[in-house]
Amino acid sequence: MSPVPQKAPRDSVRGLVDSLLEGDKRSAGKLISLIEDDEPEAVEALARIYPHTGRAQVVGFTGPPGVGKSSLINRLVRTFRSHGKTVGVVAVDPTSPYTGGAVLGDRMATRGHAGGLALATFDAVGVLDAMGSDLVFVETVGAGQSEVEIASRAHTTVVVEMPLTGDVVQTMKAGILEIGDVYVVNKVDLGNEDVLVANLKFQLETRDGWTPPIIRTAALEGLGIEDLAGAISKHALYLDQSGGRHKRDVARARLEILENVQRLLIHRVSEGSRSGRTFDKLAEDVATRRIDPHAAARKLLRSGPATES
Ligand SMILES: Nc1nc2c(ncn2[C@@H]2O[C@H](COP(=O)(O)OP(=O)(O)O)[C@@H](O)[C@H]2O)c(=O)[nH]1
Ligand SMILES: [Mg+2]
Incomplete structure (x- = not known):
């Protein structure tokens, strides 16, 4: 049994999901650790899994x-x-x-x-x-x-x-x-x-x-x-x-969308990106009372397109 590669090629995510759908427990374990560790392949894996x-x-x-x-x-x-x-x-x-x-x-x-x-x-x-x-x-x-x-x-x-x-x-x-x-x-x-x-x-x-x-x-x-x-x-x-059951599934879908919005926004302001620098600047402005945190958040949301994660 080989460990999950750090940067698995796209095919291997597909391969893992294919064997998962056949009921393979080892693939399930590998996919779960890939998602937990928030590897770059996690987004693709989740997208492939979701319809099933x-x-x-x-x-x-x-x-x-x-x-x-x-x-x-x-x-x-x-x-x-x-x-x-x-x-x-x-x-x-x-x-x-x-x-x-x-x-x-x-x-x-x-x-x-x-x-x-x-x-x-x-x-x-x-x-x-x-x-x-x-x-x-x-x-x-x-x-x-x-x-x-x-x-x-x-x-x-x-x-x-x-x-x-x-x-x-x-x-x-x-x-x-x-x-x-x-x-x-x-x-x-x-x-x-x-x-x-x-x-x-x-x-x-x-x-x-x-x-x-x-x-x-x-x-x-x-x-x-x-x-x-x-x-x-x-x-x-x-x-x-x-x-x-459908009512509960819709309520859960709402939660999951909101959580992913949160996840995307956090990625967007993460260090190193252009909005990351806007974020740094806004943090200075809030700390020195030039702007309040609510206004800073609105400004940040207007500051540019979300970077895909
Ligand atoms: N007397 C008795 N002890 C139990 C029963 N169910 C669980 N225990 C004990 O209670 C402790 C906690 O059980 P656990 O299943 O780990 O609880 P959890 O923290 O809610 O997951 C363990 O020592 C179990 O053996 C029961 O029905 N009767
Ligand atoms: Mg327990």
Whole structure:
């Protein structure tokens, strides 16, 4: 196995995408690292991959660290595979220990970034989708903006919680009740889950004809995994029948366009270019209060054509 060349010729990107479309896991891995490292070929690779995406059910898993997301995903991968489905996994948290259930090559630990989910995370989802995965699971770290972000990108968002022990009053993180399509109460082997389940049941509302189910699981023992897989499949069916899937795809497309606008603008003002020098000059002007930052931004946008990246 040869490493990805620093400057792969155009044909080799095409070659990689061709083998990806035939389901080749090694090509998937190579394409994902090419995209993550933001190699010059990444733009071409993404453009070649995109027309072949849109088939997989993208399922996001969110919840506090240690709640059992990785353990549940491991179990689910095995369950869906036993039903004859192909599953890819993208983990934003590179420490996620996927064992057994996930075969090397279709789990990709993509690096997260401070603001939430890296752009590359969803490019990786696209690669696994184009490869022919029926489902793509995305595990988030459950911190910062990542819950909201995953919900606006996934077809199905699974929120994982676990019962607390002792006399503590368990409160939900703000916004968590609005984003889930399926709720999981994991670690029921530890007991004390009835209050949490009742609380969730009381607070969750039906939205657009879908009432989020609450599934009790014990990931280590493999309890409730079939129920969870069933709920995920049922949600896919609901999305198809209600037109919700297209609605979500359009919302995601909006986000992705905006992100790429951002990416292009950043490239445009990057050092060394003509606009890079305009940028330097404007920064001086803002620092010395000759112009305000908003006016500087407008000026920069008018300063010339975007340099292709
Ligand atoms: N008792 C119990 N422990 C669990 C269960 N699921 C996961 N764990 C443990 O909880 C810890 C965190 O699990 P992990 O899947 O890595 O959580 P994540 O951070 O949400 O991905 C690990 O030590 C798991 O073995 C469960 O159902 N019951
Ligand atoms: Mg994890």
